[in-house]
Amino acid sequence: MKIFNTLTRSKEEFKPINKDIINMYVCGPTVYDLFHIGNARTFIFFDCVRRYLEYKGYSVNFIQNFTDIDDKIINKSLQENKTIYEISDKYIEEYYIDSDSLNIKRATQNPRATDYLNEIIELISELMDNRFAYEIDGNVYFSIREFRSYGKLFGQDLNTLKSGSRIKINENKKDALDFILWKKNKGEEPGYNSPWGVGRPGWHTECCSMIYKYFDGNTIDIHGGGMDLIFPHHENEIAQIEALGNKKLANYWMHCSFLNMNNEKMSKSLGNFLTVREVLNVYNPNVIRFFLLSVHYRNNISFSNLHMESAKKSLARIKKSYVNLINIKSCNNADSDNYLDEIKKYYAKFINKMEDDFNTSDAISVIFEFIKYINRFANSFNRLEVMESIKIFKNFFDIFGLEYGDNNVDCKNLEDDIKDMVIQRLEFKQKRQFDKSDLIRSELEKKGYILEDIKGGTRILDTNDNNLIYTVLL
Numbered sequence: 001m002k003i004f005n006t007l008t009r010s011k012e013e014f015k016p017i018n019k020d021i022i023n024m025y026v027c028g029p030t031v032y033d034l035f036h037i038g039n040a041r042t043f044i045f046f047d048c049v050r051r052y053l054e055y056k057g058y059s060v061n062f063i064q065n066f067t068d069i070d071d072k073i074i075n076k077s078l079q080e081n082k083t084i085y086e087i088s089d090k091y092i093e094e095y096y097i098d099s100d101s102l103n104i105k106r107a108t109q110n111p112r113a114t115d116y117l118n119e120i121i122e123l124i125s126e127l128m129d130n131r132f133a134y135e136i137d138g139n140v141y142f143s144i145r146e147f148r149s150y151g152k153l154f155g156q157d158l159n160t161l162k163s164g165s166r167i168k169i170n171e172n173k174k175d176a177l178d179f180i181l182w183k184k185n186k187g188e189e190p191g192y193n194s195p196w197g198v199g200r201p202g203w204h205t206e207c208c209s210m211i212y213k214y215f216d217g218n219t220i221d222i223h224g225g226g227m228d229l230i231f232p233h234h235e236n237e238i239a240q241i242e243a244l245g246n247k248k249l250a251n252y253w254m255h256c257s258f259l260n261m262n263n264e265k266m267s268k269s270l271g272n273f274l275t276v277r278e279v280l281n282v283y284n285p286n287v288i289r290f291f292l293l294s295v296h297y298r299n300n301i302s303f304s305n306l307h308m309e310s311a312k313k314s315l316a317r318i319k320k321s322y323v324n325l326i327n328i329k330s331c332n333n334a335d336s337d338n339y340l341d342e343i344k345k346y347y348a349k350f351i352n353k354m355e356d357d358f359n360t361s362d363a364i365s366v367i368f369e370f371i372k373y374i375n376r377f378a379n380s381f382n383r384l385e386v387m388e389s390i391k392i393f394k395n396f397f398d399i400f401g402l403e404y405g406d407n408n409v410d411c412k413n414l415e416d417d418i419k420d421m422v423i424q425r426l427e428f429k430q431k432r433q434f435d436k437s438d439l440i441r442s443e444l445e446k447k448g449y450i451l452e453d454i455k456g457g458t459r460i461l462d463t464n465d466n467n468l469i470y471t472v473l474l
């Protein structure tokens with residue numbers, strides 16, 4: 001498997017540190033508002049990376065933090081006359097609601113910055129002891145001139161970086177690029193005690209304290225985030241951890257590109273954003289995931305209704321083909337595996353695309369090539385060939401995190417009204433209206449159909465011979 005490593009600016013063969021476990025850290029949200037669809041791109045992409053690693057048999061230790069102390073949180077708490085914890089607790093809950101809706105697997109752990117204040121203070125003290133940090137009037141800064149390889153992730157040398165930055169008038173630091181580790185309290189702001197007075201940690205130091213603590217000072221396999229985090233956030237994480245002569249922070253740095261709206265990067269600060277919740281009001285989560293994964297993660301993606309509609313159509317084509325496949329009735333048991341080799345080739349091709357730096361876009365193209373193939377030949381497949389074809393779809397759905405919640409199943413082998421009843425019954429069951437769902441079940445039984453529930457749907461069997469007639473997916 002190859003991964004494009006931002007640090008070396010090249011695709012490298014992925015060599016995990018441990019045989020079975022991958023340690024992975026992805027920078028999480030600052031919890032002061034609902035997250036937008038641009039953030040969702042990053043979260044969904046790394047969810048797909050995790051799912052693919054799990055598909056390969058690794059157990060993934062996936063850590064994603066919540067930044068729960070920050071200027072934006074403080075401002076919101078002052079505006080709403082609430083404590084910062086009331087704000088962050090609320091938006092952590094909201095984060096889970098939206099990310100669960102998007103079928104993003106929950107992280108192994110979501111550390112919160114304010115739970116790591118001791119570790120943060122320890123790290124800053126150690127940096128000061130080793131002269132990588134200095135204090136001026138209650139503020140502590142990292143001194144970038146002390147860390148020789150500063151700029152290596154961003155790929156710029158110090159002089160180039162310096163020429164683009166100036167010390168702001170109200171800042172009292174030695175070098176324009178020096179970044180804040182501990183910020184002195186102003187006025188009414190919430191703060192924490194430290195050897196440098198009351199204040200709070202800087203964002204860059206939160207993440208690396210959590211990584212350092214959580215992974216016990218060991219190098220992690222993959223560190224990820226949005227492309228806008230390369231500089232200065234991740235550069236500054238590297239500086240703090242590696243300055244102390246510690247091990248490398250991470251072996252592979254992966255960054256997901258932007259989501260544009262009207263040719264501009266979608267961001268809160270530009271005000272051109274749509275929250276995930278707004279998009280979920282219009283589109284099924286499968287469509288959102290499919291759309292966001294349909295472009296290679298290192299390319300920008302532009303969000304528009306037109307693109308969403310076209311993603312919706314493409315996904316419907318895939319699903320229709322899958323439903324036809326699982327409902328093939330003439331599943332013969334012929335020994336001659338005329339099509340098996342070709343089917344396996346499509347499978348290998350799909351996996352090869354994923355192995356090549358998670359090329360989800362090309363992997364989807366392979367699925368469409370495969371659909372053309374099965375549309376032509378599937379009716380002649382034997383049982384083994386049908387099963388092998390289903391496996392391709394199933395793995396594609398699992399890796400991309402697509403779940404079937406649509407009920408536009410094209411049931412050509414079953415009368416529409418029976419199909420509708422089965423769907424209706426599933427909906428009643430979902431709403432826990434079991435009396436209604438049981439009623440439909442017994443009505444269908446009278447008509448000669450037995451229902452057997454499976455994950456995400458129902459199988460319809462013939463009362464006479466117990467043979468499978470059709471599968472409905474909800």
Ligand SMILES: [Zn+2]
Pocket residue numbers: 026027028207233
């Ligand atoms: Zn971070």
